[in-house]
Amino acid sequence: MSNPLITPAPRPEPAATSTTLPDDWRQWVAENRLRGCTPESMLQVLLANDLDRSASEAALVAIERDPSYLAALKFLQLYGKLASVMLNHQRLVQSAPHYERVEKRAHVSRDEFTERYVRGSRPLVLTELARDWPALGRWSPADLKQRFGHAEVEIQSGRQADAQYEQNKLALRRTVRLGDFVDQVVAGGPTNDHYLTANNEVLRRPEFAPLLDDIGSLPDYCDRAQLAARSSFWFGPGGTVTPLHHDTIMLMHTQVVGRKRWRFISPLETPRLYNFNGVFSQVDLDRPDLARYPLFGEATVLDIVLEPGETVFLPLGWWHHVTSLELSLSFSFSNLAVPNEFEYLNPSITNW
Structure with a gap:
């Protein structure tokens, strides 16, 4: 199957002469030819953009x-x-029985976790990992406001006005009082416009240390000494979306309040996911454009809902798309007692 044509954004280039095209259109010709587009279809686009026929x-x-x-x-x-x-x-991997079902288990041993899920690269939901965490009985919007409402935090704001909100997250940073943000989340209802995400780094700040005190026992395949340095706090309304991407480490993510929908795609399917920039896919998993991204139609998506008290393990490089189904407080941690530092050579193509 050939790929659809990609038309470059208009640029102030000199008009084509009778023998040459502008440089950006010559590059467009090369790129689309490499993508398998036919000369006939390319000529139609060139002429539709008022380029000279003989030059084209x-x-x-x-x-x-x-x-x-x-x-x-x-x-x-x-x-x-x-x-x-x-x-x-x-x-071969997805020919296994029940491949599309993410296992939910109460406990796994350290050896099984390492071999079956870490090295075996399989997502997993642990239903009892956080059973003794004080956070499960304490965390709420009201609790956040009471204990930390005076403190300033960094959030993402104005996400809905930017189609690339996650890729442009640094430009969407805002500093607010946590108490004011709690009020905004509680009163505002479902939205993807504002979110306190892992990038806030609040757990590295002494005034938020009590949140770490609310994390109870951890399994023996986690290094407790590294928890403060390798954990993140998430808070936002229902409707927040983290678009399809992969992380560069493995992690656990515990849902404390509310539910989140997680969808996963194997890293072996990366050639189908149009990863042009960073760790992000161009595909909108909620509204996939198969005319523009036809290979995605062959990808297999695993789908789960993470309930309060459940912890999901995200294996290395697995693509995931996360939607908060209601107001949500979550805690993620990557202090696994296995090698968890990796290097990715990510693309940086921003004009496709």
Whole structure:
């Protein structure tokens, strides 16, 4: 299946002469040819954008013998081999019975957790991990306001006006009093416009240490000494969405108040997820555009609802999309007693 054409954003380029196209359109020709688009379909787009017919036709002929394009074809073959290896392994993995069901278990031993879920790269929900945590009986919006309402926190605000809100999260940072934010969340109802996320770093601040005191026992495959340095606090209304992305470490995420819907896709399916920039997919999992992103139609999505008191384990590199179904307080931690530092060579293509 060929990919749909990508039209570049308009730029103030000189008009095409009778023999040449502007540089950005010549690059567009190369990119779309590498993506398998036909010269005929590309010519239609060029003409629809008022580019000279003879220059357009000449560019489509010239690209087939352009040295840079021919070199790129070789690298495209190498990418294709790697993608096929990943997708063949994924086909084998998902042939297992009940692949699409994320297991919910009360307990697992350290050995089983390490072998079956960490090295075996399988998501897992633990229903009893947080059973003795004081947080489960204490945390609430009112409790946050009473204990920490005077403190300032960093939130994301104005998310709904930015389609790339997570990728542009640094630009959406706002500092507010936590008590005011609690009032805003409680009174405002469901929305994706504001959210206190892991980036707030509040658990590194002494005034929020009591939140860590509310975390009870941890399994023996977690390093308690690293909890303060490797944990995060989340608070927001129902309706908040963390779009499809992958993390660069493994982590556990405990739902304390409210429910969240988690959807997972194996890292072996990365070639189907249009990962052009950073750790993010271009695909909107709630409204996938299969005309623009056709390969996503072949991806297998695992779907669970995380209930209060449950903890999800996120294996390395698994893609996930998270939606708060109601007002939510959550706690995540990555202090696993296994190697948990990894390097990713992420793309930075922002104009596709």
